[in-house]
Amino acid sequence: MSLSRPKFSAALFDCDGVLVDSESITNAVLREMLIELGWNISQEECISIFIGKALKDQWEPIFVNTGVRIDEQWIAGFRQRRDIALREGLQAISGALDAVKHISASYNGRVACATGADRGKVEMQLSLTKMAPFFGEHVYSGMECAQSKPAPDVYLAAAAGLGIDPSQAAVIEDTVTGVTAGVAAGATVFGYCPGGPISSTREKLLAAGATAVFTDMAQLPGLLTQN
Numbered sequence: 001m002s003l004s005r006p007k008f009s010a011a012l013f014d015c016d017g018v019l020v021d022s023e024s025i026t027n028a029v030l031r032e033m034l035i036e037l038g039w040n041i042s043q044e045e046c047i048s049i050f051i052g053k054a055l056k057d058q059w060e061p062i063f064v065n066t067g068v069r070i071d072e073q074w075i076a077g078f079r080q081r082r083d084i085a086l087r088e089g090l091q092a093i094s095g096a097l098d099a100v101k102h103i104s105a106s107y108n109g110r111v112a113c114a115t116g117a118d119r120g121k122v123e124m125q126l127s128l129t130k131m132a133p134f135f136g137e138h139v140y141s142g143m144e145c146a147q148s149k150p151a152p153d154v155y156l157a158a159a160a161g162l163g164i165d166p167s168q169a170a171v172i173e174d175t176v177t178g179v180t181a182g183v184a185a186g187a188t189v190f191g192y193c194p195g196g197p198i199s200s201t202r203e204k205l206l207a208a209g210a211t212a213v214f215t216d217m218a219q220l221p222g223l224l225t226q227n
Contacts, residue, residue, distance in 0.1 A: 004102075004225035008188065009168035010110040011103050011224055012158045016117060017174040019100070020125045021091045023051055023198045029082045030055070037066040047198060052175030054116050054148045083124065092129040093194075095217030102221045104134045112138035114158040116149040116177070138162060150177045152185035159185065170224050175200050176208045183209035190214060190223055 016022045031046040039062070041049075049061055055075055063069050104111050111134060115122050119141040126132040126139070140158045142148030152166075159166035171182030174192040182189035191205030191213040202213045214220060 004106050004221065004227050006107045006110075007224055007226055008107075008170040009164040010112065010159065010162045010170070011107055012112050012114050012155055012169050012171045012182070012187065013100070014171075014173045014175075014178050015113050015115040015122050015125060017051075017093070017198065018172050018192055019093055019096045019113070019131060020129055021093050022086060022125060023047075025085050025089050026082050027051060027198070029085050030078065033078055033081070034062065034066070037062070037068050039065040041065070044197070051198065052116070052149070052177035052200075054142065057148065079118065079121065083121065086121070086125065087128070090125060090128050092131070093217055095220075097129065097131060099217045099220045100131055100134050103224055106221070106225045109134075109136075110162055110164065111135060112140060112158040112162055114140045114142075114154045114171075116142040116154065118143050150180035150184070152181050155182055155185035155187060159187075172220065173205075173210070176204050179205055179208040179210050190220070192217070192220075 013019055027046055030050060031041055031043060034041050050058055059070050113122060113135045122139055122141060126135060138161055140154050142154040145153035145157055147153050155171060156166055159169050167186040169187040171187040171189045172192060173179045173182055173189055179189050179191055189210045191210035193199055193202045193205055193213050193215055205213050214223060
């Protein structure tokens, strides 16, 4: 790819489902642990309830279906099992590394990773997929903000960290929760919809406020840059 000019002041990437193919792995571990608590939850239901949302904020359906009020110890145990599974099976989203390389070069490094996940998980995933050098210190966790997605806090923090107006940022998201957060921050949001059981539909991403939806990471540099 030839170097192109940026259309925005910065590009802010979600992580799970955008940069790394982690959602199916994480959700499988969560489903296994919920079944151990006595909730015979289906894969589809687990995806619908939990993907794109902070686990600590989703305690209520777990309590209703198991009688267990999950606490920090339970969440820590989940993270431990999740991280083992991720280290064994995590892959980058197809084309994501090349897209990040091109966009980072075009944007002179003005890129950030802004996620609802915990920092340890995100930094591990970026390292495993060789993307960490492109983001450097510009990794932001919604768990370190007053509110996580769908609130805009993590995208506002990322924009502030890069020294740009959030209204001049491009956000790349794959869930309704994330698109909602990006729109609330005032950014232009591009929805990634590769299809499959984990993916939010094009219609839902557009309804949440995405400006455009794309299906292949090879398309992203063209959406964010101009020759």
